[in-house]
Amino acid sequence: MRLDVTPLHPHFVGEVTGLDLRQPLEQAHVAAIEAAIDRYAVLVFRDQPLTQTQQLTLAKSFGPLDMGLKKLKQSQERLEHAELADISNVADGSGRLAERSDRKVVSNIANQLWHSDSSFQKPSARYSLLSAVRVPAEGGETEFADLRAACDALPESVRQEIGGLQAQHYALHSRFMLGDTDYTDAQKQAIPPAYWPLVRTHPGSGRQVLFISVHACAIEGWTLPEGRMLLIDLLEHATQPAFVYRHRWRPNDLVIWDNRCTLHRGRRFDFSQPRELRRATTLDI
Template identity: 30%
Template sequence: MSKATSSVQSVVPVLDVNPVSGRIGAEIRGIRLSGELDAATVETIQQALVQHKVLFFREQNHLDDQSQEAFAHLLGEPIAHPAMPVRDGTHFLLELDSARGQRANSWHTDMTFVDAYPKASILRSVLAPASGGDTVWANTASAYNDLTDELRELADKLWAIHNNEYDYSLQQLDPSGKRVTSMVCETEHPVVRVHPVSGEKTLLLGHYAKRLRGHSQIDSAHLFSLLQSHVTRLENTVRWRWHTGDVAIWDNRATQHYALDDYGTQERIVRRVSLKGDVPVGVQGQRSQVTKSL
C-alpha cells in the first residue's frame, strides 16, 4: 500500500482508496454514495479529492437524480450551469445526452468563462456505450511542475481571456448561434492559479481560453499550445472506462478533462452536478476578473 493511500485510509479505515495511475486518479471501493454519509467519511473523500484530483466509484446504480444532488450537498454548495436549463425535477443537474449532440471531445476545465467557476463536479453515468465513450482527466498541477524554471516564470505572468463562444452544451440550445452570442460570458484568469486548499500551482487553460492578454492571436496560439501540451502529456493523465452506474468526482481547480467521441451511434447519457468555487488567485495575488457577464 502506498503512503498516499494509507494516509487517507487512516481517517476512515473502511474506505479502500486505490490509485489508478501514477500522477492522477484513485478508485474508492466499498462505499455506497448517498446524502447520509457521516462527516468523517465525507472529509476523507474531500482529502482524497485534493490529493488524487479525480475519484472513481463503481456500481453506484442505486443513485437517482435526487440522491445525487443530496450527496453533492455534503461536498459543497451545488450550483446550476449559468446558461443551461437543469434537468426536469432537479435543482442543479445538467444532463448531457449524445443523442442530442452533446459530446465534449475537447480538453477543458468546466465553466472557466465565469470568475468563480466550480471547485468540483460530480458526474454519474446513466447510460454507458458498450464500447468507447471513455473520459480522460489531466493533472494541471503536475503539468506546471513539469515546466522548466524559465517557462514557469513566463507562465506565472500570463493572463488568459476565457469565454463560452464555443460551448458544446450551448450549441444545442440554438445551432444557429444567435442565442448563444447573447449568452456569452468572458473572464480574465491568471494562467497559473494557486490551489486554495493544497497551495499547488496549476495551469488554467483548456478550450475556453481564447487568447492571452497583451499578446497577438498568433503568439497566444503558440504559447497556449506549448503550455497545454504539458497538461495533456500521457504521464499527467488517467483514462476511465465507464460502466452504467459509475460516478466520477474531480477537482475542477486542478484538472482538465476530455470525453472521447469514439462510440458512433451508441447513446451515452451522463448527469452532472457542480459545486460552487471561489475566484482564482494568481501567483502574485491577483484575482480573476469578469469582463462580460450574462
Template identity: 30%
Template structure:
C-alpha cells in the same frame, strides 16, 4: 588514436516542443503528509491522478469524518471513482452539496432539475462537444469547484473519460516558460467552445450572461497551495496584453501539456458508476468512439471560487 565519431546532418527539435524522457511526477505537494484512509478502501488508478473508492454508499448521508476523508482523497488524487452506485438524481445532488452550492448551466441540456445536466449521446443525437481537453466553465468568474458525473447508460465498448493533472502539467514546464507566464492572465469565453455546435439564436442571449473573463494562467489551488496550469482549448482565447501571434504560439504550448499520458488517468465506465473530480486541478476529455451506441450521463457541478 580513437576514430572521429561519424558526422550527423543538422537537426533540431522545434522550440517549446514536448520531450521524451523522465518527467517530474508529484502527486501531492512536497510538504504533504500521506496518511491511511480509515473509512474506505482506496485503490490508485494512476501514478499522480485517479483512485477508486470502495466501501462507500453515496446514497447515504455523509458524516463529517467521512466527508473530510473523501475531501482529502479528492485533493490527493484529483478524481475519485465509485463503482455501481446507481444514484437517483436527488441523491446525486445531495452528495455534491456536501462540497457547496450547486451550479446551473443554461447552455447544456437539463436533466430532472436545473442543477442536473444531461448528456445523451450517440446514434442520431447531436454531435458531442466533450472530446477535447478542457476544464468545466472556466468562462465563469467562479469556475466550478468540481463535478459529480454518473453514467446512466454505457455503450458496450468505448465512451471512456480521461482526466489530466494540471499540477503535473505545470511542474514540467521549462523554467523559461514558467517565467513568461508568472503573473500572466488569460481571457476565457464560452463562445469558442459552443459556437461549433449552436447557432447565433441560441448563443446571442447568453453573451450578456457570460461575458469574457480574465483568470491567471497559473492558478493556486485554494486548499493544497499547488500551482496549476489554468488554460484550456475550449474556452481560453488569448493571453492578456500579448501580441496575437505570440499569444497563440504560447497558448498552443501550454494546452498541449494536458496531452501527456504520464499526467493522465483513463476510466472505463459501467452503468451506475460515479466520478467526482476537482475541476480546479484537472482537465478532462470524453472519448467519442462509441457511435452508433448510446452513452447517457448526468452531471451535477459545484460552484467554485474566483481563481487567484
C-alpha cells in the same frame, strides 16, 4: 476518518471503496472525501446506482451548485432536476436516441475537447460529479489530465514567462471552434469572459497548477495570434500521455473530480449506441 483509496495512476486518480453514496454523508465522510480529492484530484466510485435526487443531494454536500452553460437555455430539459447536466445522446424520457443533428448532441460534441467545467465564469466550478447510467460497448471513455503534474514539469524558462500572465476564458469558444455558431446575441453575451492566472496555487494541496483549458482563448496584453499559440502549446504540454488517465465507464460508476487542478474530455463513440451520463457541479465558493 480515512477512506480506502487505491491509486489508479502514478500522479493522480484514486478508486474509493467501502462507501454507499446513496446514503446521506456525515461531515466526517465529506471531509475525508475532500482530503482525498486534494491528494488524488479524481476519485472513482464503482457500483453507485444513484437516483437523480441522490446525486444532487450528494453534490450539495460539497457546496452550492453550478448551472454553467445551462444559463443559455439551449434545449428542453429531459432530467428531473434543472441542476443536473444531461451528458447524453438520449432524446427524451422514453430513452429514444437523439439524431446526430440534434441541438444537444451537436453542442455536447465540444465535451470531447480538453476543458475544466465552468472556467469561463467567476466563480468557476469546484467539483464535478458524473454518474454513468448507460454506456456504449466501446468508446465514450472520459480522460483526465493532472494540471499539477503538468505545472511541475514545465521548463523553468516557461514558468518564468507565464508566471504573471492571465488568460481569458469564454463559454462559447469551444463551440465556435467546432463550427457550432447557432447562438443568439443574448446567448453569446449571457456569460461574460473570465480571466484566470495561467499559474495559480491550489488551495487544498498547496501545489501550483497550470490552469489551461480549451475555454481559454486569449492572453491578456498579447496579440490574439501569439496568445493563442501559447495556449495551444501549453494545452499540448498539459495533456501529454504521462499526465493522463482514461476512465472506462461501467454503469453505476460515479467519478468526482476537482476542476481547479484537472482537465477532462469525453472520447468518441458509436452514436447508434446510448451513452447516458448525468453531471452535478459545485461552485468554488
